[in-house]
Amino acid sequence: MNRSKYKPGICYLLFFMIMVSCVQDDDFSVPNQLNIEEQQTIIDIQDGLKNGTYTEISIEALKQQFVAGEVVQFASNSVVKGYVSSSDKTGNFYKELYLQDQPSNPTAAINIVLNQVDSYNQFNLGREVYILLQDLFLGETASEILAIGGAADGNRIDLMSENQIKTHLFRSLITEDLTPLELNFSDINENYIGMYVLISNVEFPEYLIGQSYFNAIDDFDTQRKMQRCEGFSYEEFSLETSSFATFKNEILPSENGTIKGIISKSYGGDDFVLVLNDTKDVALTNTRCSPLNADDFVVVFEETFNDAIDEQILDTEGWINFAERGQVLWTEQIYSKNGYAEFGTFGANDTSNVGWLVSPGINLDENLNAFLNFNLAQHHLTSVRNTIDVLISTDFNGTDVLNATWLEIEAKVPTKYDEWYTFKDSGLIDLSNFSETVYIAFKVTGSGTNEALDGAYQLDDFRILKEK
Template identity: 40%
Template sequence: MKRTNKFLTLILTMVAVIAITSCVQDDDYTIPNSLGNDENEALTELLGQLNDVNSGVTALTVTQVKKLYTDYEEEQSGFDYDKFYQILSDVVVKGYVSSSDATGNFYKEFYIQDSPTNPTAAIQIVLNQADSYNQYNQGREVYIKLKDTYVGLTSSEVIAIGGKTDDDEVGQFTAVQVPDYILRSANTEAITPLELSFSAINESHVGMFVKINNAEFPSYLNGELYGDSSEDFDTQRELQACDGFSYSNFILETSSFANFYNTALPLDKGGSIAGIVTKSYGGDNLVLALNSLNDVVFDQERCTPLSLDMFDVVFEEDFVGGLNGWDVINTEGTQSWYAASFGGDSYVRGSGYDGSSAVTMVSWLISPSFDFDAQEGEQMVLEIADAFSDAGEEPLKAYYSTDYVAGSDPSTATWVEVGTDEIEALPINGGFFDNIYNETGFIDLSAPTGNGFIAFVYDSDDAAISSTRDLGNVKILAPQ
């Protein structure tokens, strides 16, 4: 009888263990091959509404959603205002998940970008849900219903969408809201990282999955880990990449909850690194955050910046003595590029400010004819100083043309823009003239053939821009 009781006790214990185990949440989910019926029905209904012009439901792009907040913010004055905008219309935004919290480097957030390749905008989604990669894996196509939600800033000064407010900032979608507002399709796309240089990364790339080549950790970090044990939350490590004649630098930020926090930094080699552009707490700095160590592919020799000894200078203009054969032609307004000098520095200046107000100005500074066939692999480097700048649109554009006729109206020729990222990456001087000239990275001029022209255009965007640009040197190099 005692033996029978022991056997029954053992059986009951095993049943209880199985029952308890079955109730414990398993964090090791797999991505579902198909979605639940309720989720399928909700998405099918939403897609039907988007296709029905009479439903009243419309789609917005990621850019348009962000603009709802930035337009609201521009209308505010001072510092005491809510950093969010409530969306009251029946609108929807679609995107593709660019981030992943599978390694613990993101927490209760994910980013979506507007396309799996060559994205133009991205935005953060904040939600009260950890391990969101189980549902919203990288590349997953998601639709977010925006009526009665909020778009605005988080504590990191990142524009996000959330379901509530948190004091004067955007707050998370609650666990109850998530299934009603964030709908995933069965479609998962491969996210192709946007290839950039560190110097080209700017605010517009926040939330995008980007890739930087020729990257490495500086040698002084030898022996260090991704994480610093003395930090409570995030660790910042410097990254560098060869960028023309010097290194460009960026910050890699790693959460103390990342499963690779105690992994040694790879210092022996360099290569490519891919991650999400985001911001440090408080929004002071742009940083790169890894989805996974699989995105660190350091399998190449460490890079060495270029040296002038590797190139011949095939053209150089420092504007000493004036315009030196360069033409100035206005296609809008009367204010023009002009040659000047100050403190021993010669330059040509473009400014949309006439001394009292901003003015309409589209002024072309066009080089003498240049033979692009006389050498191969041309790269242009500019030295630019600025003043009274803001974070708005850049007024200076660079172009080349091979069908322009000297002295004619430049708007009738075909011009190809170059150097957009390199010019916009230069530091911004919001104050008075400091006479500090910054050098761009290499601007590729290897494509044009035959005789052609280079042009620099100052465009005040119908008097919306009045900042000053001083062009101090134009140099074209060719490899030896």
């Protein structure tokens, strides 16, 4: 029988050294030290950033290098740094992690696709990570999420191999506590993908009470609708849970509160979704909310556009329809017996179009504590530069739009990420800081010759309200 040539004492020493140097494989605790090779690599990277061997690039600047429909390979000695915002500890993320540029108040985030499971043991939540970009790739995943990967698969990004992870992805000793970015559902857009966020005043619809996070009839992922009260209706957004999540059979909470998670996209990239790191981030313990009741308010002024004549230039009494640039004006439209106002530039020959729709003057002196409320929808928006601004003026003379003083109003307006033709409630906009006669304007910027800017905005149910 062969016997080991190592004495027991030496074996124990070797075992201890192996355990210390392989902390990334420890399933039971977050690593708080690096092995010698890792530590030296981080020192070399930091020294290289100081002496010019490496060039640091921000996540935001890195994302700007993306070319739509292409996978780009990095050639320079660039380094990007970020903080891990996602965790695969519960199995809700698979062979991916997200990095955001700051532990709090992040401005950009990026997806990393890698051939590694249980990456949380090495790249734990809040861990500072350096990526050597040379020879890696930038492109979109199958979910149309911008990511760093190890290869190109046609016009999509592919996983970093185990060897690439060892030579390109490095954690430092620093682990920060992440402060979630507070958002409303209506705020969410492409820029927030990968960020750790917090949504307040959230609940699951009553029809989901008693249901679990994952629906057993689904093969891979389940999307559960969430809602939050906003004005006279609900805002909605989807929570996505993987079939591999350890918490998939937990019952959805029935109350209202806060949810923290990562903004991502559904498979195929059709919808934005919120993905949990852990159900510890779900704190729904408050009383359910109720949308405002219109019966609790008096209507001071209202325009429903129900007298619209389909596809004619809008000439609703008292409203100013003005083209600042180009020839396009707001039009009256009817769909399914509902009238509304619309500004769209499709088919126009103008390089630039700016169209205003200004309300009649509304006297607020007799209506203290008044609120503005309206519904807006969009269709065919593809660019954030195809915009609508909601403005208010107290010195407009009723004719000279451009020489009046206009202040922007914060309102919930549709973006290119919202479903086409679906009206969004603006919420109640407080007008108590204004007095005398005010005018409300809707100003759209687009283009008839640029297909990226020829989308349309629709306005309906414009109201000034005051509480009874």
